[in-house]
Amino acid sequence: MNSNKKKTPHYGNVKPKNYKAIYEEQFYNVLFKLRWPLMTVIFTTTVGVLLLMIINGKTDGESVLNYLFHIVITISTVGYTEGYTDHIDLNRLFSILFILIAFPIAYLYGLVVTVQVFLQSDIVNIYRYWRMYKAMEELYGHYIVCNFNEITKETIKNLRKRGIKVVLIEPNKSKEKDIRDFGVEYYVFDEPYKRSVLLGVGIEKAKGLVSAFEENTQDLSVIVTARLIRPEKDEFYIIATATNEGAAEKMKLLGANEVIVPSITIGRRISTLILHPPSPTVSKFLEKIAYGERTDIDIVEIHIPENSDLIGKKLKDIHMRQETGATIVAIIRKDGKMKIAPSGNAEIKEGDSLLILGHPKALRRAEEFFEKHIKIESEEENMENLEKIKEGEEVR
CATH class of the missing domain: 3.30.70.1450 (Regulator of K+ conductance, C-terminal domain)
Structure with a gap:
């Protein structure tokens, strides 16, 4: 038996979703659209330089640079000097024709298409996503947070205070502005119950996962998928929220380390305040320690x-x-x-x-x-x- 044979992961032969590669492909597609305008500009410029060299009978390297400079200042309408001393009338006639023919056909075409590609492709955002996902691939010991709401916002804020990196998975792309305004550094818009998505955000290198959906079925799906990939409870910590104790019990059976029922937690907190009237200083101090607000x-x-x-x-x-x-x-x-x-x-x-x-x-x-x-x-x-x-x- 060959011991060097690569083993199939216990969670199946599923490939991680490569978010960086997705935006790399989009970036290259934008560049691919620019090939014709760029080739047109290069071809026209080259023809212009060669025709000037033929007209003036110059073939040395210095003349190539001289006539290239002349073509550039001609198409840019700067034109403060002429790159020739002989055959002035013929050269000027060529320059006039070159401006009238080459400029609208080649250079304006190239400029219009280039601007159109940049405006339609949103290349700035593509590059920003690519940089974010490239940095995300280097994360280790981070936490994966599923769903962007008031609960996870507070979680992200407190983890950020401690310098703990977070990757947010949000199914709804319409929340992007809120996510960016809140300052989330790494995020993807996808379904967190998919193995390829969890693998794509580095679950194999992550320290834990937080799932806080409004519906228990979504939390259950995420827990099952995450625990399938990372079965060791001591090494990978899963925390979830549930609407009732019955759902919380199911989540624990399926692999969650801890499940919080917000209504019960709030009720206990209120009763604690009633039974033990708090000292303003001591109460806030202990609360901030318990909830990680103090760094x-x-x-x-x-x-x-x-x-x-x-x-x-x-x-x-x-x-x-x-x-x-x-x-x-x-x-x-x-x-x-x-x-x-x-x-x-x-x-x-x-x-x-x-x-x-x-x-x-x-x-x-x-x-x-x-x-x-x-x-x-x-x-x-x-x-x-x-x-x-x-x-x-x-x-x-």
Whole structure:
């Protein structure tokens, strides 16, 4: 069996829609329409230069440039000098005939057709789309957002604050002006439930997808297609909206990581404000952190795996705050119990989740800090475990 044989992707033999190539083709089609006027202008100019050379009996390279200059200033009606000293009457007669015949037939034709092609083809927009899709192909770790509405506008705005790239898929092209006015950097007008479209916007390199249609059927179609291409839930995060809890449950079963029901979320928020009258400062502060509105502070959850060498150590002994600048504000134990504002004597246990607060840069350092303390088996341990597996022994 040939191991070098290219495998068919698990989602089928579907080719990504190449948006850059679409506009490249349109751009070349515009240039193709200009071939006849350009050829006419070049041919007429060449004939004019050759006839002047024949009339004046000049065949050297300097004369070619001289007569080319004369033809150019003739057709441009500048005409402040003459490119000849002999046969003046004959040369002037030729120039008159050249202006009367060549100018309207060749040059005006070329100019009119060129202007017409540029006006009808909208080449400026074609070039703008081409540049956008060329840059879009270089994206990595971006989010795909499906549908442009008030919900996704807020999502895009907050992701943009954090420097996270977004590609918008909008089925309705009539929204283009609103999309451009809102400042969306990358967008396509297409149906997001199609595999070729999702592949075309780089779903294989994306970090996640947000689907927020008004109808649940559209969200369901997008979720199914996206999860078919990216089945791993831990590596590709899908968030959707639903009109009711029943639809939300279906979306989760079909592959969505999280589904938000706007009516329930708003209802809970209102009841929270009633039951816990907010402090103007504290309420807004926590809300901005929760919804990502503040860019100078954030909160993350870090899970402690079984192979971490921090298990059994006290918080004061690991010096996490000193090394990273982030603060552990809570510990969630394996059984779900939460320890708020843990002291330095709190012990880290296997299966704990730590809630860490701090500047985004400090949080990245904290993630690296905990990754650094994950124990990696040595080569000797790997070999020993391999031998045990061969002998049928249990590997601890």
